[in-house]
Amino acid sequence: xxxxxSKKILDAYVDHEVNLMQSVALEEHxxxxxxxxxxxxxxxxLKNTIQDSNLRYTxxxxxxxxxxxxxxxxxETTADRRWQWFKAAFVGFAAATALCAxxxxxxxxxxxxxxxxxxxxxxxxxxxxxxLDGANHLVDVPSSNQHVVKPWFNGRIxxxxxxxDFSDKGFPLAGGRLDYLEDQTVAALVYKRYQHVINVFIxxxxxxxxxxxxxxxxxxxxYWSRDGMQYCVVSDLNLTELQQFAGMLKE
Amino acid sequence: xxxxxxxxQFERLVLRHMDSAFNLARWFTRNADDxxxxxxxxxxxxxxxxxxxxxxxxxxxxxxxxxxLYYTSxxxxxxxxxxxxxxxxxxxxxxxxxxxxxLRNADAQAVRQALEELPxxxxxxxVLRELEGLSYxxxxxxxxxxxxxxxxRLARARDYLRQTLTAGFKGKTRQKEGHNAVSGK
Numbered sequence: 523x524x525x526x527x528s529k530k531i532l533d534a535y536v537d538h539e540v541n542l543m544q545s546v547a548l549e550e551h552x553x554x555x556x557x558x559x560x561x562x563x564x565x566x567x568l569k570n571t572i573q574d575s576n577l578r579y580t581x582x583x584x585x586x587x588x589x590x591x592x593x594x595x596x597x598e599t600t601a602d603r604r605w606q607w608f609k610a611a612f613v614g615f616a617a618a619t620a621l622c623a624x625x626x627x628x629x630x631x632x633x634x635x636x637x638x639x640x641x642x643x644x645x646x647x648x649x650x651x652x653x654l655d656g657a658n659h660l661v662d663v664p665s666s667n668q669h670v671v672k673p674w675f676n677g678r679i680x681x682x683x684x685x686x687d688f689s690d691k692g693f694p695l696a697g698g699r700l701d702y703l704e705d706q707t708v709a710a711l712v713y714k715r716y717q718h719v720i721n722v723f724i725x726x727x728x729x730x731x732x733x734x735x736x737x738x739x740x741x742x743x744x745y746w747s748r749d750g751m752q753y754c755v756v757s758d759l760n761l762t763e764l765q766q767f768a769g770m771l772k773e
Numbered sequence: 774x775x776x777x778x779x780x781x782q783f784e785r786l787v788l789r790h791m792d793s794a795f796n797l798a799r800w801f802t803r804n805a806d807d808x809x810x811x812x813x814x815x816x817x818x819x820x821x822x823x824x825x826x827x828x829x830x831x832x833x834x835x836x837x838x839x840x841x842l843y844y845t846s847x848x849x850x851x852x853x854x855x856x857x858x859x860x861x862x863x864x865x866x867x868x869x870x871x872x873x874x875x876l877r878n879a880d881a882q883a884v885r886q887a888l889e890e891l892p893x894x895x896x897x898x899x900v901l902r903e904l905e906g907l908s909y910x911x912x913x914x915x916x917x918x919x920x921x922x923x924x925x926r927l928a929r930a931r932d933y934l935r936q937t938l939t940a941g942f943k944g945k946t947r948q949k950e951g952h953n954a955v956s957g958k
Contacts, residue, residue: 533928537902539909560869567876568935569903575881577888578904581795585809589791589816595780 523551528558536565641704641754642736642743648701649721649741649756652710660719661697661712671698675709681751683709683724686771693720693767703754713767720757720767727752733768735761744768783823786831788816793832793905794839800900801843803889811846815839830911836901837915872939879938887937895930898923 528551534540535548552559652660663674672685678700687695693713701710701723708725729747736743742761745754746768755768794815799808815838826834888896901907901915913923 530925530928533931534909534924537909537927539924560873564873564876564935565931567873568931568938571876571879571884571938572888572899572903572934575879575884577881577885578792579796579799579808581791581812582805582809585795585812586791588809588813589788592813592817593780593783593820594776595784 523547525551525555525558528552528555529561532558532562532565536562536569639736641745642734642738644703645721645723645743645745645754645756646738646741648703648710648723649719652699652701652712652721653719659699662699664697666695666697668695671695671711674698675700679707679709681709681724681726683711683751685711688713688767688770691770693770715757715759715763715767718757718759720755720759720764722771723752723754723756725752726750735765737761746772748772779820779823783820786826787819787823787835790832790835791816794835796904797836797839797897797900798843800888800896800904801839801893811839811843815842818842832905833907833911833914836905837917840897840915872935875939876935883938884934887934890937891930891933895926895933898926899930899934902927 528548531540531544531548535545540548552562663671665671665674666687666689668685668687672682675683675698685695685698689695693715696712696714696719698712699710701708703723703725704727706725708723711722711724713720713722727747728750729745729752731747733744733746741756741758742764743754743756744764745752747753753768753771755764755771757764757767759767791812795808795812798811798815799805802808802811815835819835819838822838888899891899897916898912901912902909907915909920909923909927913920916923
């Protein structure tokens with residue numbers, strides 16, 4: 523390498539911007555050329571001095587605010603904004619959680635009450651069907667004698683319902699029949715109150731012992747559970763008398 | 774891009790190089806107020822053009838805008854300034870030992886002044902290299918010129934700085950010649 527060439531890449535060498543080939547060739551030349559070595563020394567000294575002189579300017583605060591303002595940046599710093607986002611996210615998350623909880627509560631409530639409503643509807647359906655003209659199916663065993671009706675269920679269903687005639691209290695037993703409710707065969711007792719028909723469905727099921735009352739399509743439905751048996755009373759009779767009747771059944 | 778999202782991206786990729794933009798503007802204009810105006814204008818331009826930003830280096834992209842804006846604003850003057858006589862300022866072949874010592878111990882204020890007095894086409898690559906630490910390739914991108922030109926400009930810039938800073942050693946006549954030629958705009 524000649525001094526002419528060396529001089530061309532000396533700055534790049536100081537800046538570490540030469541490739542390996544150039545670097546090797548230059549170093550060979552520097553080893554035998556005092557002038558170029560001195561030149562290199564001078565350049566390195568200058569470079570160090572420039573970098574030590576702290577010549578870099580930093581943006582004044584008014585430039586920072588000016589630019590942010592004209593670009594309509596939110597006034598807060600990024601850190602503030604991140605914190606705000608975090609807060610917003612947290613509030614959103616909390617709200618969403620609360621909403622989920624409410625929805626879950628409503629759904630659970632619906633799930634818990636819906637079978638009851640469905641049951642009331644089914645009971646009313648069965649009640650109406652039992653009284654349809656021509657169906658002739660209100661009673662399979664027409665009798666006001668509880669000692670006839672109760673044994674009739676033996677061998678027809680796998681439980682023995684309690685059967686009581688309430689003729690003395692104005693609710694004569696009219697008979698019994700088999701019916702089908704909630705996927706099972708159930709005992710249906712039929713009582714009369716004047717011209718009103720009362721169906722009592724009895725079947726084994728676990729349920730709350732509390733009394734539930736529903737109005738469904740003009741019919742009153744009362745049901746409760748006792749000793750593992752579900753009792754459903756349905757009639758177009760007024761609710762007061764039906765509740766009175768239900769009270770008798772419970773005794 | 775939604776405005777808020779654009780701001781966030783712009784801040785992350787471009788705005789954080791505000792010191793670099795101001796530094797270059799400051800060395801171009803050589804006064805703080807003009808530099809502030811130039812940098813501010815550059816950021817507004819950059820933001821408008823940000824949709825066309827394609828993920829290249831945000832600082833190089835920003836400094837290119839600062840540079841173009843500066844040369845547009847002084848288009849005529851810059852023509853005159855390129856008439857800087859490169860022959861007069863071609864470097865002496867080597868440094869003597871006292872010169873090296875002078876360079877090593879040069880006062881920061883003197884270095885600052887010497888750099889300010891450099892013609893812009895030499896001042897610019899030196900600022901980008903020594904103060905911003907950019908690579909030759911990045912400087913070539915910003916200055917829109919071949920790598921070789923960047924290399925020779927840097928060499929010349931240093932030659933000139935060296936001459937200015939060692940002028941006391943070389944004698945007043947030489948310094949005066951140099952200074953006249955530079956400031957002869």
